[in-house]
Amino acid sequence: MPTKKKPQVTPTPERRRELLATAAEVFAAQGYNATTVRRIADEAGMLAGSLYYHFDSKESMVDEILSAFLDELWRGYDAVLAAGLGPRETIEALVTESFREIDRHRPAVAIYQKESRHLATQPRFAYLADSQVKFEKAWLSTLERGVAEGTFRDDLDIRLTYRFVRDTVWVAASWYRPGGYHSPEEIARQYLSMVLDGIALSTQPPS
Amino acid sequence: MPTKKKPQVTPTPERRRELLATAAEVFAAQGYNATTVRRIADEAGMLAGSLYYHFDSKESMVDEILSAFLDELWRGYDAVLAAGLGPRETIEALVTESFREIDRHRPAVAIYQKESRHLATQPRFAYLADSQVKFEKAWLSTLERGVAEGTFRDDLDIRLTYRFVRDTVWVAASWYRPGGYHSPEEIARQYLSMVLDGIALSTQPPS
Amino acid sequence: MPTKKKPQVTPTPERRRELLATAAEVFAAQGYNATTVRRIADEAGMLAGSLYYHFDSKESMVDEILSAFLDELWRGYDAVLAAGLGPRETIEALVTESFREIDRHRPAVAIYQKESRHLATQPRFAYLADSQVKFEKAWLSTLERGVAEGTFRDDLDIRLTYRFVRDTVWVAASWYRPGGYHSPEEIARQYLSMVLDGIALSTQPPS
Amino acid sequence: MPTKKKPQVTPTPERRRELLATAAEVFAAQGYNATTVRRIADEAGMLAGSLYYHFDSKESMVDEILSAFLDELWRGYDAVLAAGLGPRETIEALVTESFREIDRHRPAVAIYQKESRHLATQPRFAYLADSQVKFEKAWLSTLERGVAEGTFRDDLDIRLTYRFVRDTVWVAASWYRPGGYHSPEEIARQYLSMVLDGIALSTQPPS
DNA sequence: GATGAATGAGGTTTCATTCAT
DNA sequence: GATGAATGAAACCTCATTCAT
Numbered sequence: 001m002p003t004k005k006k007p008q009v010t011p012t013p014e015r016r017r018e019l020l021a022t023a024a025e026v027f028a029a030q031g032y033n034a035t036t037v038r039r040i041a042d043e044a045g046m047l048a049g050s051l052y053y054h055f056d057s058k059e060s061m062v063d064e065i066l067s068a069f070l071d072e073l074w075r076g077y078d079a080v081l082a083a084g085l086g087p088r089e090t091i092e093a094l095v096t097e098s099f100r101e102i103d104r105h106r107p108a109v110a111i112y113q114k115e116s117r118h119l120a121t122q123p124r125f126a127y128l129a130d131s132q133v134k135f136e137k138a139w140l141s142t143l144e145r146g147v148a149e150g151t152f153r154d155d156l157d158i159r160l161t162y163r164f165v166r167d168t169v170w171v172a173a174s175w176y177r178p179g180g181y182h183s184p185e186e187i188a189r190q191y192l193s194m195v196l197d198g199i200a201l202s203t204q205p206p207s
Numbered sequence: 208m209p210t211k212k213k214p215q216v217t218p219t220p221e222r223r224r225e226l227l228a229t230a231a232e233v234f235a236a237q238g239y240n241a242t243t244v245r246r247i248a249d250e251a252g253m254l255a256g257s258l259y260y261h262f263d264s265k266e267s268m269v270d271e272i273l274s275a276f277l278d279e280l281w282r283g284y285d286a287v288l289a290a291g292l293g294p295r296e297t298i299e300a301l302v303t304e305s306f307r308e309i310d311r312h313r314p315a316v317a318i319y320q321k322e323s324r325h326l327a328t329q330p331r332f333a334y335l336a337d338s339q340v341k342f343e344k345a346w347l348s349t350l351e352r353g354v355a356e357g358t359f360r361d362d363l364d365i366r367l368t369y370r371f372v373r374d375t376v377w378v379a380a381s382w383y384r385p386g387g388y389h390s391p392e393e394i395a396r397q398y399l400s401m402v403l404d405g406i407a408l409s410t411q412p413p414s
Numbered sequence: 415m416p417t418k419k420k421p422q423v424t425p426t427p428e429r430r431r432e433l434l435a436t437a438a439e440v441f442a443a444q445g446y447n448a449t450t451v452r453r454i455a456d457e458a459g460m461l462a463g464s465l466y467y468h469f470d471s472k473e474s475m476v477d478e479i480l481s482a483f484l485d486e487l488w489r490g491y492d493a494v495l496a497a498g499l500g501p502r503e504t505i506e507a508l509v510t511e512s513f514r515e516i517d518r519h520r521p522a523v524a525i526y527q528k529e530s531r532h533l534a535t536q537p538r539f540a541y542l543a544d545s546q547v548k549f550e551k552a553w554l555s556t557l558e559r560g561v562a563e564g565t566f567r568d569d570l571d572i573r574l575t576y577r578f579v580r581d582t583v584w585v586a587a588s589w590y591r592p593g594g595y596h597s598p599e600e601i602a603r604q605y606l607s608m609v610l611d612g613i614a615l616s617t618q619p620p621s
Numbered sequence: 622m623p624t625k626k627k628p629q630v631t632p633t634p635e636r637r638r639e640l641l642a643t644a645a646e647v648f649a650a651q652g653y654n655a656t657t658v659r660r661i662a663d664e665a666g667m668l669a670g671s672l673y674y675h676f677d678s679k680e681s682m683v684d685e686i687l688s689a690f691l692d693e694l695w696r697g698y699d700a701v702l703a704a705g706l707g708p709r710e711t712i713e714a715l716v717t718e719s720f721r722e723i724d725r726h727r728p729a730v731a732i733y734q735k736e737s738r739h740l741a742t743q744p745r746f747a748y749l750a751d752s753q754v755k756f757e758k759a760w761l762s763t764l765e766r767g768v769a770e771g772t773f774r775d776d777l778d779i780r781l782t783y784r785f786v787r788d789t790v791w792v793a794a795s796w797y798r799p800g801g802y803h804s805p806e807e808i809a810r811q812y813l814s815m816v817l818d819g820i821a822l823s824t825q826p827p828s
Numbered sequence: 829g830a831t832g833a834a835t836g837a838g839g840t841t842t843c844a845t846t847c848a849t
Numbered sequence: 850g851a852t853g854a855a856t857g858a859a860a861c862c863t864c865a866t867t868c869a870t
Contacts, residue, residue, distance in 0.1 A: 612819035
């Protein structure tokens with residue numbers, strides 16, 4: 001049984017990753033529906049038909065992009081959630097982790113933001129809804145723990161708070177550019193500071 | 208009690224508005240590109256071709272939806288900005304106004320959020336970019352005034368703050384349902400409370 | 415029996431003629447297929463649907479335009495052919511008659527030129543082909559008589575000659591503008607002069 | 622005898638030319654507007670959509686057909702005009718060249734005749750108007766030279782003469798069938814004979 | 829691995845025509 | 850006589866996908 005038969009310079013899985021990165025970039029820039037398979041192929045320097053040697057369909061491309069992203073995201077989240085931190089520290093760690101993810105997977109995150117709701121209606125993308133649920137559970141319970149422990153305010157609608165924090169973080173993917181002025185950690189720090197303490201110079205703290 | 212009302216059920220401009228409302232709802236739910244003109248027609252109880260009696264094209268429908276929304280939005284914003292309020296009060300008024308707008312034009316706002324960047328590349332939608340610029344100017348200068356006056360924190364990147372506040376407000380359109388639990392004013396109040404004072408129970412205020 | 419019951423300012427057949435004139439103008443300018451019924455209605459100051467009060471269909475409009483033209487043309491031609499003139503005089507009279515027709519029915523002639531072949535394939539327009547045949551017979555036999563009598567050259571392909579004379583006359587409809595520099599009779603005179611004697615200054619006549 | 626010919630039946634540019642020839646045939650027979658893209662595809666033995674692999678649009682097909690024809694026409698005309706012939710010989714050469722062109726590009730010429738005026742209103746087809754102007758200049762100046770030199774009659778309206786000769790030649794495309802009884806050169810000879818010397822047996826030459 | 833060519837479904841748009849008012 | 854609104858067929862075009870080479 002031959003173990004080294006591939007004559008290609010770039011082994012198959014490497015090429016796939018490159019093509020997916022290209023596709024993700026275009027999907028993020030133009031939207032999934034507005035992106036033609038030909039556009040991706042152009043960007044990759046090949047003809048539209050050639051992409052089908054690597055992928056089953058356009059759909060399977062987003063699928064792979066999104067599930068790769070979510071897999072990695074959850075590896076990070078699960079580590080945080082398993083660390084047994086206090087509510088505030090958990091929130092801080094999750095937000096920081098999220099910005100790191102945006103830094104590394106910006107196109108994927110942008111696609112997720114824009115297309116997730118639409119795609120989730122198809123059975124194939126059921127995992128998007130699952131993730132959404134798991135996501136909500138993690139954040140909501142942490143916030144609740146924080147309220148119970150007196151770390152977070154108790155005069156706010158907790159679901160509103162959840163949405164506020166969640167959206168606040170992820171929409172950043174729509175304007176974030178890697179290699180920009182701030183590192184993801186610095187952005188996370190400032191975002192957390194705003195979310196936790198507000199943007200007003202608080203002379204009298206809310207009771 | 209009038210005895211000689213026009214025999215038409217719906218006078219001309221009224222019909223347009225109805226159809227636009229229908230279209231907006233579908234665009235918001237499925238995305239502009241993923242929405243077929245036939246789908247809109249179905250929802251309106253007519254055939255696809257019939258829509259072209261009222262509108263030039265699918266594009267002109269979004270156009271009308273978005274520009275009507277922006278016109279109304281700016282009527283509100285301009286009034287606020289002309290009122291000569293302090294920075295904090297201005298921010299509060301703008302956010303409240305925004306949530307009212309979301310309440311009345313939810314589909315339009317959702318479309319604006321999702322498609323704006325993509326559409327703005329076409330000359331026809333240049334006004335989207337213009338509005339964006341005007342928007343940024345209004346918020347940024349208000350924030351700067353607040354920092355100068357000592358109302359807002361000066362240890363934050365001001366552009367980051369701008370984006371934070373902006374996104375925080377508008378993303379709400381993606382989950383907001385009119386007639387829900389909270390009134391737009393109540394949501395605005397809570398959002399402002401979070402944005403201004405943070406979600407943490409601040410025992411020691413940030414310096 | 416009432417003799418004056420019509421309240422309209424313009425009696426029905428008058429209006430029809432006006433509308434047909436408008437339609438003919440547009441058909442001639444844009445081509446039958448490229449002309450929309452709406453365009454005609456616009457030009458007539460009414461809505462597309464309203465035309466159907468006056469006419470059965472777009473097709474029946476061209477039909478009426480063309481058959482009215484051909485009827486009148488043949489009234490003139492038949493008179494000439496019945497007059498018992500010599501071949502040269504017959505040709506002269508037919509050509510003059512043709513230019514008069516172009517002067518009075520320019521749009522109809524232009525439509526006939528451009529659309530005749532295409533329309534003639536439909537049963538409804540069979541009379542176009544009939545006319546064509548009758549037309550050819552009249553000219554060809556006159557030319558043949560002329561050759562036999564020694565009035566016309568006998569060294570030319572007679573069908574070529576026929577087409578030459580025929581086209582030569584009718585194409586004029588494509589550039590002729592009534593009320594222009596030359597009267598139809600003057601144009602006819604010059605055309606005949608060219609057709610009969612050529613444009614070269616003949617020092618030695620062809621044998 | 623080559624043993625290693627390309628395996629494709631028809632190399633790329635060859636296929637385009639075939640399809641254009643098919644399209645030209647149909648356009649000429651039915652008129653541009655009345656020709657559906659499906660009809661062309663049928664004739665070419667493929668589906669309508671498949672044509673769009675080769676061409677951008679129906680319009681770009683006529684465009685290519687017409688500009689190819691005009692390019693070739695002007696190659697011929699320019700050669701004649703540069704040859705420094707006398708007016709009569711120039712006219713003879715131009716007419717002969719025209720009939721050759723009709724012989725080789727009959728469908729293109731027919732399309733040009735029928736659709737040129739209509740198409741020329743669009744910016745994309747501005748070259749049609751340009752060509753028209755250049756055309757007129759060439760013929761008119763030659764005729765004027767001939768009148769000045771005493772080769773052509775001076776008692777005719779020169780613009781009328783121009784139109785007469787021009788139309789006379791090109792309308793032939795509407796009935797000419799390649800491979801017919803007469804060669805293009807023979808037709809040109811007879812046409813020239815008629816145009817220059819007339820169809821009448823001139824016993825007394827015009828002064 | 830990639831190309832060139834084609835498919836076929838479906839999308840947007842046009843337009844002659846109808847009809848109640 | 851005319852309007853406003855709609856129909857329905859058909860047109861042009863797009864695009865994901867397939868497949869022989």
